């Protein structure tokens with residue numbers, strides 16, 4: 039049987055990276071087995087739906103390089119793919135369960151249910167519905183309906199049953215039906231609950247494998263009971279371990295180290311890097327190789343190499359991996375991405391500078407970038423004449439002989455006709471022979487003076503990329519700044 043899997047997000051907010059990991063594992067599983075990956079939008083929790091969220095989710099996945107066989111945007115043979123457009127379908131199946139008595143109307147008020155829950159808690163019992171309305175007679179039910187009460191419909195859990203399945207990641211799992219209270223399948227407003235809707239949809243969409251987060255594990259026995267009550271084939275299940283933060287706590291959507299997918303896109307991360315990183319979040323290819331394309335991962339991917347324990351979201355590793363991908367880019371492509379970032383941050387090129395110039399500056403920083411946006415901060419000194427000198431730079435400038443070197447270099451710049459890396463190198467050579475300074479004592483004061491920092495990319499390239507007037511101004515400024523703040527001896 040051809041594999042069919044689905045990702046079924048609720049459009050309740052931004053696309054979160056944990057959700058992408060779940061979708062990705064489904065996607066890779068489908069690709070590995072030559073099957074289909076399907077999108078379904080689970081929007082029946084009306085109050086939680088956020089306008090625009092569905093578009094953002096699909097846009098995020100398109101950017102990440104997913105393609106899908108069926109979905110709300112492209113339709114398909116088992117549509118509609120938005121649950122609120124399937125209410126008549128749920129109604130039809132609810133009627134079947136009403137006819138067989140598998141579900142019954144519950145007239146309990148929220149206050150009554152709350153009181154039951156509190157009592158259970160006080161007595162140290164697991165809170166679950168008492169089954170009070172299950173035992174109402176036909177007359178009692180008819181009477182309540184006559185009074186205008188609108189019931190929720192609950193699934194009547196068969197007593198004493200064991201519900202077992204073999205999870206692809208955890209192995210055999212068993213639940214006792216007696217531990218599960220009769221749960222609501224159709225709310226009084228006629229909308230199905232998740233546990234009911236998901237079964238109808240997965241069954242009618244011929245989903246073969248349900249791969250989802252571990253937080254749904256306790257829903258699975260409820261869903262299996264509904265499959266059985268409707269005579270549907272039960273699909274296979276795989277519950278993915280949680281994504282954890284570095285304190286090994288469940289990763290929160292609000293974790294400051296983790297951004298929604300659209301933010302990674304806006305900052306100019308490469309989608310291939312995000313995919314690669316997320317694939318390794320709880321799955322391992324079994325070899326040493328870590329940098330892999332979606333196709334390479336899909337060729338190797340299967341559920342048997344998914345870890346049982348939680349996977350830690352390591353931001354440093356993401357940055358490292360993102361940097362690896364940025365390095366592999368042709369500098370022309372990276373320059374285009376950087377142009378978008380400069381525009382986003384309202385930074386314009388210095389007067390007279392063009393794209394070829396920008397490309398030279400980009401190549402100076404390519405090794406250090408994890409995303410295109412990093413350039414805006416790393417290369418800030420190339421976009422404004424004025425800089426400040428950090429403590430380390432000032433310390434270097436105050437070393438014996440440093441300012442003399444800076445001044446000598448400044449004088450040579452003033453006379454310079456050629457403004458190239460070679461010409462800059464020649465100026466240093468000249469100072470070296472005239473003054474006998476070399477190495478760090480020669481280059482470091484000039485670097486500190488021109489960039490305000492002691493670390494940075496190739497000095498000759500950097501200087502030649504900067505406008506001559508800016509370099510002169512900074513050399514002069516550095517001399518003033520270092521002399522002024524020189525501690526009294």
Ligand code: GLU
Nearest residue numbers: 046047048080236250254
């Ligand atoms: N809409 C559910 C969620 O976002 C889907 C759960 C499932 O995959 O069954 O958690």
